[in-house]
Amino acid sequence: SPLLNVMTAAALKAAKGLIRDFGELEQLQVSKKGPADYVSRADRRAEEIVAGELQRARPAYGLLMEEAGTVVGSDTSNRWIIDPLDGTTNFLHGIPHFSISIALERDSELYAGVIYNPVSDEMYVAERGTGAFLNGRRIRVSARRKLQESLFATGIPFMGIPDHQLLLRQLERVMATTSGVRRYGSAALDLAYVAAGRYDGYWENGLNPWDIAAGIVLVREAGGFVTDLAGGRGMLKGAGILATNTGLHEDLLALVRPSAITAATGSS
Numbered sequence: 001s002p003l004l005n006v007m008t009a010a011a012l013k014a015a016k017g018l019i020r021d022f023g024e025l026e027q028l029q030v031s032k033k034g035p036a037d038y039v040s041r042a043d044r045r046a047e048e049i050v051a052g053e054l055q056r057a058r059p060a061y062g063l064l065m066e067e068a069g070t071v072v073g074s075d076t077s078n079r080w081i082i083d084p085l086d087g088t089t090n091f092l093h094g095i096p097h098f099s100i101s102i103a104l105e106r107d108s109e110l111y112a113g114v115i116y117n118p119v120s121d122e123m124y125v126a127e128r129g130t131g132a133f134l135n136g137r138r139i140r141v142s143a144r145r146k147l148q149e150s151l152f153a154t155g156i157p158f159m160g161i162p163d164h165q166l167l168l169r170q171l172e173r174v175m176a177t178t179s180g181v182r183r184y185g186s187a188a189l190d191l192a193y194v195a196a197g198r199y200d201g202y203w204e205n206g207l208n209p210w211d212i213a214a215g216i217v218l219v220r221e222a223g224g225f226v227t228d229l230a231g232g233r234g235m236l237k238g239a240g241i242l243a244t245n246t247g248l249h250e251d252l253l254a255l256v257r258p259s260a261i262t263a264a265t266g267s268s
């Protein structure tokens with residue numbers, strides 16, 4: 001569709017810069033946003049390219065971006081949500097697992113999402129009501145229904161973010177009952193992998209809208225189900241995220257929801 005073409009063109013253009021910078025990591029000016037939360041010139045340059053391309057194509061739309069913040073548009077029903085480089089820690093360590101994530105929110109609902117991994121050249125796209133695609137081929141969530149046979153992903157919060165105890169308890173419960181847990185370091189790709197049926201589910205505590213907005217559209221359009229960690233709809237409000245192939249949703253939610261964990265351990 002014209003909309004997805006605009007989004008994929010912006011991602012591809014920014015990806016060229018990222019690949020160039022990935023080859024010359026010493027040249028990047030890196031600074032800290034928090035104790036282990038880094039940002040580099042690559043993040044900022046990619047964001048400028050994505051925002052510039054999207055604004056050229058749809059001048060009235062608003063933007064929400066990780067690095068530059070918010071731009072209010074004259075068209076208040078459409079807003080881009082952009083993570084120009086998801087997986088900055090991987091990127092800065094030379095680990096080839098990172099992505100560009102672009103979502104469109106329309107009338108306060110997530111409407112379209114594009115996630116691009118420039119190293120593997122995998123382009124994931126989804127627009128509401130039309131399915132999810134990887135490099136032009138339809139993707140669907142997995143069909144697994146048994147926790148013991150299922151593979152999950154999560155994320156580990158940055159140093160200084162007070163979720164470690166919760167995550168350790170969640171891991172303990174998920175490790176004991178499933179085929180395994182992965183932590184690859186890009187929330188956007190974690191969601192894309194759920195959409196592609198590679199992971200059977202993914203959860204993470206906290207997160208910002210730009211980490212997950214595009215991925216949520218992908219998982220839904222691939223037949224999956226997404227909630228926050230209380231089973232509600234607060235994913236973009238920092239209430240955590242749980243994305244599964246739908247069939248495993250209740251089972252995984254029962255393992256990782258904070259209320260179940262505090263009840264099981266008797267602590268508050």
Ligand code: IPD
Pocket residue numbers: 083085086087088089155156157158184185186187188204207211
């Ligand atoms: C991070 C990644 C990571 C997640 C972190 C995010 P960034 O985004 O998505 O997987 O665990 O919480 O902040 O900073 O690399 O764009």
Ligand code: CA
Pocket residue numbers: 038039066088
């Ligand atoms: Ca970041």
Ligand code: CA
Pocket residue numbers: 083085086087187210211
């Ligand atoms: Ca991110």
Ligand code: CA
Pocket residue numbers: 043066083084085086087088
């Ligand atoms: Ca980022």
